[in-house]
Amino acid sequence: MAGVRGKRRCSASSGSSPRLRPSRRIWGAGAGGPRAGVAARRRRRPRGRTSAPLRSAAQSPGPEIGAFAIMPDMMTCKTRLQPCRWVRTVGLIVAIGVMVGAPLRSQESLDPGRQGDPATVFRSGVTLVTTDVIVRDGSGVFVPDLTENDFRVYEDGQPQEVASLVLVHGGRVFNQLVPPPQAQEGIILPPTRAVNDTAGRIFVILVDDLHIETSKTPRARAVFEQLLDNLIHEGDLFGIVSTGPSSIRVDMTYDRSLIKSSADRLTGDGFNPTEMIRFLSPGPRGPSELSWRAHVAFKTMRDVVRNLERVQNRRKVVIYFSSGYDFNPFAHERIFGRSPIYEDMRNSGRWGSMFGQDQVAGLYEGIADPMMDPFERISRQGEVFSDADLAMEIAELTKAANRANASFYTVDPRGLVAGPDPDYNGPREAFNDFLFTTQNSLRSLAELTGGRAIVNRNDFDDAFREIDAETSDYYVVGY
Numbered sequence: 001m002a003g004v005r006g007k008r009r010c011s012a013s014s015g016s017s018p019r020l021r022p023s024r025r026i027w028g029a030g031a032g033g034p035r036a037g038v039a040a041r042r043r044r045r046p047r048g049r050t051s052a053p054l055r056s057a058a059q060s061p062g063p064e065i066g067a068f069a070i071m072p073d074m075m076t077c078k079t080r081l082q083p084c085r086w087v088r089t090v091g092l093i094v095a096i097g098v099m100v101g102a103p104l105r106s107q108e109s110l111d112p113g114r115q116g117d118p119a120t121v122f123r124s125g126v127t128l129v130t131t132d133v134i135v136r137d138g139s140g141v142f143v144p145d146l147t148e149n150d151f152r153v154y155e156d157g158q159p160q161e162v163a164s165l166v167l168v169h170g171g172r173v174f175n176q177l178v179p180p181p182q183a184q185e186g187i188i189l190p191p192t193r194a195v196n197d198t199a200g201r202i203f204v205i206l207v208d209d210l211h212i213e214t215s216k217t218p219r220a221r222a223v224f225e226q227l228l229d230n231l232i233h234e235g236d237l238f239g240i241v242s243t244g245p246s247s248i249r250v251d252m253t254y255d256r257s258l259i260k261s262s263a264d265r266l267t268g269d270g271f272n273p274t275e276m277i278r279f280l281s282p283g284p285r286g287p288s289e290l291s292w293r294a295h296v297a298f299k300t301m302r303d304v305v306r307n308l309e310r311v312q313n314r315r316k317v318v319i320y321f322s323s324g325y326d327f328n329p330f331a332h333e334r335i336f337g338r339s340p341i342y343e344d345m346r347n348s349g350r351w352g353s354m355f356g357q358d359q360v361a362g363l364y365e366g367i368a369d370p371m372m373d374p375f376e377r378i379s380r381q382g383e384v385f386s387d388a389d390l391a392m393e394i395a396e397l398t399k400a401a402n403r404a405n406a407s408f409y410t411v412d413p414r415g416l417v418a419g420p421d422p423d424y425n426g427p428r429e430a431f432n433d434f435l436f437t438t439q440n441s442l443r444s445l446a447e448l449t450g451g452r453a454i455v456n457r458n459d460f461d462d463a464f465r466e467i468d469a470e471t472s473d474y475y476v477v478g479y
Contacts, residue, residue: 128163129155130405130478132315132450134470142473144169153479164478168315201471202252202314203231203238204304204406208322210244210293212268212413215421216323220413223460224263224321230464231319232256241304243297244269270323273424273431277333286328286386294325294390298397305397308404316406317471320445323414324438324455325394328386333426387437394441398448405476407451409467410442415458 133151135143144167153160167174205227212220232238235254240262242248246269248262271280271290280287301318308316401408420431439455446453452470454463 128478130164130312130476132405132407133475133477134473135475142169142469144473146475151475151477153477155479160479162477162479164476166476166478168476169473173314201236202308202311202316203236203319204308204316205238205240205319206297206301206304206321207240207242207246207248207262207266208244208297208320209242209246209267209269210297211270211322211325213270213272213323214268215272216413217266217268219415220268220321221263221266223411223413223415224266225260226460226464227319228256228259230461231468232259233468241300242266243293243300273330273420273426273434277330277426280334282334285389286331286383287334290325290329291327291389294327294393297322297325298393302397302400305401305404305406308406314405315471315474315476316404317467318401318406318408318449318451319467320408320410320442321413322410322442323412325390325441326434326437327390328383329434329437330426330430331383333430390441391444394444394448398445401449406449408445408449409451410446410453410455411460411463412439412442412453412455415460416456 135146137143146167148162148165151162151165153162207224234256236256237252237254238250238259239252240248240250240258246265246267248265250258250262270293276287276290280289283291285291301320305316305318398408417435420426420428424431439453442455443453445451452463452467454460457463
């Protein structure tokens with residue numbers, strides 16, 4: 001309809017047929033006219049004729065063409081539609097349609113019920129759990145000829161299917177579940193030998209020199225050098241890292257000569273019992289210096305075992321050189337050791353038998369007993385949680401080691417401890433408690449990861465041979 005131009009003859013109400021001038025030129029919306037909408041040049045109307053009134057689409061429905069509705073008064077001509085009667089009607093209908101259609105579209109976009117729900121995605125996966133198993137007969141000899149049918153794996157009381165079985169015998173790796181290649185008929189070929197890139201064993205040696213007493217440095221170096229003769233062999237991959245001022249860092253290597261050079265740099269930087277009693281500052285949960293040193297050692301070891309997670313189907317061994325951990329050692333002794341007067345008060349009981357109780361008691365008249373001081377007691381309330389904090393940190397470290405399938409073999413360079421050093425002037429019970437706590441922390445690290453604690457013994461060469469036997473022959477079972 002847009003762009004219609006021509007001469008028309010329409011029937012007049014008086015029956016006459018006047019001759020009209022050429023009617024206006026119409027440009028519809030979007031027809032390429034000079035402006036949007038409808039534009040026209042008005043001409044003079046013939047005499048005796050008036051335009052029909054505009055009607056709404058609801059009052060005068062008619063047929064639709066495209067987006068416009070044709071009204072009845074637009075169909076009075078016999079030949080073509082007369083533009084002078086539908087220009088304003090079309091503009092009105094278009095404006096109403098725009099105003100009514102926009103809210104409807106916005107309502108549809110805001111209606112959440114009409115929008116399509118996102119598709120629900122279900123994800124599933126399979127986790128392969130591997131663990132190492134050492135099988136020995138009644139004589140203690142390793143059994144190397146087992147198959148997957150000889151193993152029964154249960155988790156939470158439910159049987160599990162053995163998915164992988166790797167035998168490590170004498171440091172060599174054999175995959176027990178890989179079938180041999182089928183022999184081809186008519187062709188004789190030499191047997192192929194798979195290239196083994198997993199030969200040897202993996203050792204990580206942690207030197208926790210922050211918890212090795214300075215006076216024990218010569219003994220610690222001698223124990224460290226025994227690794228070269230009894231445990232680390234040719235073809236074994238190992239690395240060394242320290243936690244303190246020894247600054248030992250040896251990346252994973254096969255060069256066994258680096259063990260000797262690392263032993264020469266090992267220097268203990270831990271506190272002895274006398275230094276703990278006299279010089280350590282109190283904290284809310286024990287001496288802050290001791291807890292900080294333990295945090296450094298545990299975080300260092302955690303980062304190391306996390307890197308070992310990338311090694312698959314291998315048993316990772318961590319040789320853990322340390323004298324153990326205690327977050328609150330010599331609790332009562334440190335209270336009296338902070339002041340010479342308090343220390344004299346504690347020893348006054350022995351002097352009373354020599355000089356008389358009344359005379360000795362008069363020397364300390366007016367001095368409050370630190371064990372009964374309420375402020376001292378309040379400041380020491382948090383120390384009861386020191387053992388729980390130590391147990392939690394050991395548990396977190398062992399969890400990381402178990403995820404990496406790494407076993408801790410803790411080595412206490414103090415060896416067999418018969419008693420305290422000569423410079424120790426405290427009660428024997430306090431020293432025994434300290435010794436038990438430190439050795440028990442090393443036992444926990446070893447037992448929770450499937451390793452062994454070399455504590456309270458002097459035969460380190462035999463202990464390293466036992467570790468050598470355990471790490472040379474074993475199975476890695478996956479389910």
